[in-house]
Amino acid sequence: MSDSRHDVVIVGGGIVGLAVALEITQRFPHLRLSLLEKEDRVGRHQSGHNSGVIHSGVYYKPGSLKAKLCVEGAQAMINFCRTHGLPHQICGKVIVATQADELPRLEELRRRGEANGLAGLRLIGRDELHEIEPHASGVRALVVPSTGITDYALVCEKYAELIQAQGGTILTSTAVTGLRDLTGEVVVETARAEFSTTYLINCAGLFSDRIARMAGKNNNNDPEVMIVPFRGEYYDLVPQRASLVRALIYPVPDPRFPFLGVHFTRRVNGAVDAGPNAVLAFRREGYKRTDFSVRDLASSLAFPGFWRMAAKHWRSGLDEFRRSFSKSAFVRALQRLLPEVRKEDLVPGSSGVRAQALRRDGTLVDDFQFVPSGKMLHVLNVPSPAATASLMIGRAIVRTAEGNFGLGRRLSDRESENEL
Numbered sequence: 001m002s003d004s005r006h007d008v009v010i011v012g013g014g015i016v017g018l019a020v021a022l023e024i025t026q027r028f029p030h031l032r033l034s035l036l037e038k039e040d041r042v043g044r045h046q047s048g049h050n051s052g053v054i055h056s057g058v059y060y061k062p063g064s065l066k067a068k069l070c071v072e073g074a075q076a077m078i079n080f081c082r083t084h085g086l087p088h089q090i091c092g093k094v095i096v097a098t099q100a101d102e103l104p105r106l107e108e109l110r111r112r113g114e115a116n117g118l119a120g121l122r123l124i125g126r127d128e129l130h131e132i133e134p135h136a137s138g139v140r141a142l143v144v145p146s147t148g149i150t151d152y153a154l155v156c157e158k159y160a161e162l163i164q165a166q167g168g169t170i171l172t173s174t175a176v177t178g179l180r181d182l183t184g185e186v187v188v189e190t191a192r193a194e195f196s197t198t199y200l201i202n203c204a205g206l207f208s209d210r211i212a213r214m215a216g217k218n219n220n221n222d223p224e225v226m227i228v229p230f231r232g233e234y235y236d237l238v239p240q241r242a243s244l245v246r247a248l249i250y251p252v253p254d255p256r257f258p259f260l261g262v263h264f265t266r267r268v269n270g271a272v273d274a275g276p277n278a279v280l281a282f283r284r285e286g287y288k289r290t291d292f293s294v295r296d297l298a299s300s301l302a303f304p305g306f307w308r309m310a311a312k313h314w315r316s317g318l319d320e321f322r323r324s325f326s327k328s329a330f331v332r333a334l335q336r337l338l339p340e341v342r343k344e345d346l347v348p349g350s351s352g353v354r355a356q357a358l359r360r361d362g363t364l365v366d367d368f369q370f371v372p373s374g375k376m377l378h379v380l381n382v383p384s385p386a387a388t389a390s391l392m393i394g395r396a397i398v399r400t401a402e403g404n405f406g407l408g409r410r411l412s413d414r415e416s417e418n419e420l
Helices: 015-027 065-084 100-115 126-132 152-165 205-216 239-244 294-302 304-325 327-335 390-405 411-419
Strands: 004-011 033-036 093-097 122-125 140-144 148-150 169-171 176-182 185-190 194-202 225-237 248-251 263-266 272-275 346-359 369-373 376-381
Touching (some): 004 015, 004 185, 015 152, 065 148, 065 152, 065 390, 100 122, 122 126, 148 152, 176 205, 194 205, 194 390, 205 225, 205 346, 205 369, 225 239, 225 304, 272 346, 294 304, 304 327, 304 346, 327 346, 376 390
Parallel strands (some): 004 194, 093 248, 194 376
Antiparallel strands (some): 176 185, 185 194, 225 272, 248 263, 263 272
């Protein structure tokens, strides 16, 4: 017997799970919804360990779900912050080419951004770059005026407040330990109780693949991807040198990777982050180099796609690890964008862990990935710009749930069916 009966259970209290819950409580207030979060508060992991950037959508392939939802989501996030009085700034950013062979990629970013509907993009030379960011160095740059910054931990708190005000329930310290897919219901097992629900939406982030496998272990429904955790490590500019950066300074990214390269980000509190690098984490929530989990590492190493990825990208991986253990190497990477930055200008900052879905063939899943399975929907890949696009991602996930298993049908409809 289950301890409580729900229409919808959402697993995961990060910004995506919260956005899904917010969308459901706003559109379908008649549904009984609970969100289960294993930590003692929401937004503890990816959502609370990011740079706070409101991304514009300049990077993403035109026509992709990422591109569409990021552009729409950025405006929705700005409007949300304005409506609820959350700190934010539309500061713009520059993407800087530091050598000539990066210019074709910079032009491709401009083309992508315009195809995605961004206004005000323009390529500038060295002199105008110095007017915008006096200490930056480069041969050419792309100005992206719509980029902004906010505090996503505060956004998560506001989402949670609105969900509860609209009748949803958020249960923290409630880790899911098992799932039973029965006829007409899903039973969600936790250490504190069991929950019976008509629909389940898995937004477990770094553990979304495990929840999906937990749900499919009785019917051989393998999600075919593995979440591989990549830790991003930051330094902070000391306050006396924060004036070196006015807003956001980014390099031209390498198209082979989903990471944007080390960059400078001024946060809404005025501090300036430098980084991140991207190294394999030996624990799914491994924010420190010393964090280690036998289970997490073993699952990565046992997945065939991991070795195929490693064979392809081992050189760049070694470079990232070198920067992780060598501050001098990290500083040299930063000096390509900001030559004046010195080793003594940087102090260790925060770190975050990115949940990156990896296929069996060794390719990284680039776009968002939502996988329906019966009365369940598994959100298996929502990396950056997930925070920026969270409101639109929440809407897209709910629409997917509507189309695949009828989420939102009124209780009276289902009750009538049960009576027949």
